[in-house]
Amino acid sequence: MSSFSTWEPHPPRYSLHSTVSQKKKGVLDLGNIKLLSTQWSEFVGGEDYTARLAHHLAKKFEEKHGTDLTKEDRVMERLRGFAKKAKEVLTANSETIVFMETLYNDIDFKVTVSREEFEEMCADLIEKTLEPVRAALTESKLKMKNVDALEVVGGGARVISVQDKLNQFFRKGVSHSLNGDESIALGAALHAATLSPMFRVRSFNLDDAYPFGxxxxxxxxxxxxxxxxxxxxxxxxxxxxxxxxxxxxxxxxxxxxxxxxxxxxxxxxxxxxxxxxxxxxxxxxxxxxxxxxxxxxxxxxxxxxxxxxxxxxxxxxxxxxxxxxxxxxxxxxEREQKTNDTATEEDLKTDEQKKETEQKAEEVKxxxxxxxxxxxxxxxxxxFTLPALSEDQLKEMRTRMESFERIETARQLIAKSRNELESRVYATQSLLYDEEFEPFYVEEESAKLSEVLTASDDWLMETDEDPSVTADDYKKKLQEIDALAQPIKERKEEVNKRAEQVDACKSLFKLTRGLVAEMETNSPHITEEERNNLLNAVSSTEQWIDEQMEKQKATPLNQAPIVTSTEIQTQCAKIEPLTMFLVNKPKPPPPATPAQEEDKNAETEVPKEPTPEEPTEEHPSQSEEAATPEKDEL
CATH class of the missing domain: 2.60.34.10 (Substrate Binding Domain Of DNAk; Chain A, domain 1)
Structure with missing residues (x-):
């Protein structure tokens, strides 16, 4: 099995590893894998092929315009991006056209690269592919007939010439059953889960081999x-x-x-x-x-x-x-456990025999x-490999890590903004081709929106992997699209929302009129004036809605609406508090009966006090009682 994995010298590169796995009884035992050999080369990975093609593009530019781009780091970074795309296209096509707009000093550059030309410039890299493969076979002491399958992953494995070279060497087809972009990460995650006590996974034993002595x-x-x-x-x-x-x-x-x-x-x-x-x-x-x-x-x-x-x-x-x-x-x-029988025998022994037994017991072995x-x-x-870091070095590394975190946060924000813009461009383009939206915009709006969408799509392609583009740049493009597309969407949405809101208001008006009719019969404490005020409010609101809807029907769908569902809802909302006021109005207490009136008067009658103009007469009996002295209690 041949696989690509990352090796990190300075600068980082992708390296080729050749690994041989063992089969038992003709069936690969995925639960027990033994690594027999690991070999690699740091100079035949996918990044090396990209670098060769990038320098080829720089050389073509120099031949035509006389400028050596290899001395311009920023330009070379862009060239590597174009070279990587071209390399991937050449995997499935015999040639590709690389077009680089404003590559250097506002110069547009276009060049055609064929697969044959690409393989020629990378011939030495392709040949080096077999070096670690041969070394892995030699170290594992396997013969060609012992190899049942050849699995390749990684960027370099996508190169057609590399696959052909491996096919010729092993005389069998190269397998691509694994996802080259995910297999290494998934394998590492599975192995980590197997080692961790926090996860339960199926039995998976990996007998790894140490590649060094x-x-x-x-x-x-x-x-x-x-x-x-x-x-x-x-x-x-x-x-x-x-x-x-x-x-x-x-x-x-x-x-x-x-x-x-x-x-x-x-x-x-x-x-x-x-x-x-x-x-x-x-x-x-x-x-x-x-x-x-x-x-x-x-x-x-x-x-x-x-x-x-x-x-x-x-x-x-x-x-x-x-x-x-x-x-x-x-x-x-070892001490013997005495039973009833042995105790009887011990009692029968003579004193001399007992003494001899005790001496033997005292002998230690x-x-x-x-x-x-x-x-x-x-x-x-x-x-000699990892010297201790000084305080200054640790401080510098912390500063660098904080810088990396800020850069990564910005990168994620840029990626999110770019994805949002791409999604909005594709969704809005489909809007222009949707027959349901056609009545809601005029030709001028369609032409302007189509122009902005095309320009945004082209800009996205041109700025792919351009480090100078920020998240704000994507947001400005997004706002430009929304300013033209949002009114069209709102017009269509308002048609349905407005109709739903009108139906809701009509139902409310019908319910309110029914409540007023019941109040006239069952709620005499609510006056006629109060009922009429509520009915008048309902009628005036209903009349306003009808007038606005008549004007709206006369207005084309591609124009701004005369009335919105929000405005209709606001008008209808004024009816509910008026209705609830009458519904919750308390009833007056019932009139009192004659008997209740008498009891009430009796409870509330107070004795009449004399006034200065009418002096009271003093009765003899009352005066005598008042003058009689108190008797002693017996």
Whole structure:
């Protein structure tokens, strides 16, 4: 299987990887995939083909106009955009015309590029395509007959000559069952979901291979020289640990490096990754000195553990000084459980026999066991690949990240504005061809709108991938279209909305008149004047609507409406509060009966008080009672 993926030296490029997968019993087991080999080249990706074509266009421009565009970064960026489109067109066509409006100094440039011409300028790149393929087959120790399918993804795989080259080499058709723009991202997402405990996915085991070889070099002593050992071999599995036992009693260091045949291109020539300095080895061994004096067979060593994670990250996870001894450990005596029978037999034994049994029980048996004592060793790391960043560098990187975020936000806004403009252009163009909209615009409006739409469509094509275009530019074009198209849409929408609103008002008027008729019979507390005022308001509103609708019928549909549905709704809304006022008017209390009147008068009658003009007479009985002294209570 041959696939394209991203490799990121400086500047970033697309690289060709050749990967061979294994089949079992003639059926590809997607649940268990083993990676046998990974090879790549940083110089035969889709971006390299685009760069070749862009320089070809610059050369054609120089031949015709005498200006070297390769020195103009902004112009070359535009050329790469045109070259990328031309490359994609040549995948399905034998030739294409590249037209670049105002490419440089307001000069329009047009050139024809054929597929044959494109393949000729990229011949060396096409030939290099097979180099990593051959290397992958060699490393995996597979023969051509063992390869059942060839799957290609990525920009470079779309080049017809690349596909032909692979077909000739493998003598079988190239498969395009995977979406080249999505397969790498989807595969990474599936693998991440498999590793994560947060997702439940079907069993999918990937036995990945590490494309580099890692070895470690132990520093020498006075009597011994440096020694190099293989830690992880090229093509080995990831997600594994390796432990190294080093017979040292003094401080030393270990250097990790790539093997000579797998040093990445951007690494130093010596391939060094990191160096670990183990500091307290000698002090740790002193703690073992007493045990070594007592036990001459005891052994000391330094045990270091390395891990190659499933993500291909190399780390040192443990470093310990250890003392290994052989010690005698007592074997616990087995005690017999006494039953009723054994107790009877024990009682029958003589004193001499009992004493002999007790002596045997006191004899202790021993067995040999290995005892390992461990002490953690401190170490320092000196990385040759990722040096520590200073505060100034961190500050600069944060500033750059904030700048990238602003740029990305602006880019997303521009993309959203562009998509909105494109959608509006296509939707409005279909409006002009819709028979339902034809009565709602005049010929002058149609011609002007069609002119603006054509100009906007051409502008979109010309400014595709133009970094100078901003979101405001797209919004201005959008507003220009809406200023012409919106009145036409509103006229059509008003026809339906106006009719619906008139029907709603008519229903309201009918309901109100029915309520007024019921009020005359069932609500005598509502006066005739109040009922007439409501009916007059309904009649005047209805008359206004009828007059406006008569004027509207005489007005062409392609003209501004005489009356809108909103205006009709506003007039009708005045009737409802008048109606609700009468509906909610409280009834007066019923008149009182004669009996209720008498009770009311009795409750409210107050004794008449004497006035100064009419002095009251004093009765003897009343005066005597008042003069009688109170009697003592017995």
């Amino acid at each position: 890692i070895e470690f070099v132990v520093s020498g002593t006075g009597d011994t020289a440096e020694k190099s050992y293989t830690l992880f071999k090229k093509g080995g599995s990831v997600g594994v640990k390796r432990f190294v036992n080093i017979p040292r009693t003094e401080d030393f260091h270990i250097t990790l490096k790539y093997t000579d045949d797998t040093i990445p291109r951007e690494f130093p020539a010596d391939g060094r990754i990191a160096q670990f300095h183990f500091k307290n080895v000698q002090e740790s061994m002193k703690d073992f000195s007493e045990a070594l004096e007592k036990d001459k067979d005891a052994k000391t060593k330094v045990r270091i553990g390395f891990e190659l994670t499933s993500a291909g990250m190399l780390r040192l996870h443990s470093a310990q000084a250890s003392l290994e001894q052989t010690v005698l450990v007592p074997i616990p005596a 021993y067995k040999e066991e290995k005892k390992v004592t461990k002490i953690n060793i401190e170490y320092d790391v000196n990385s």
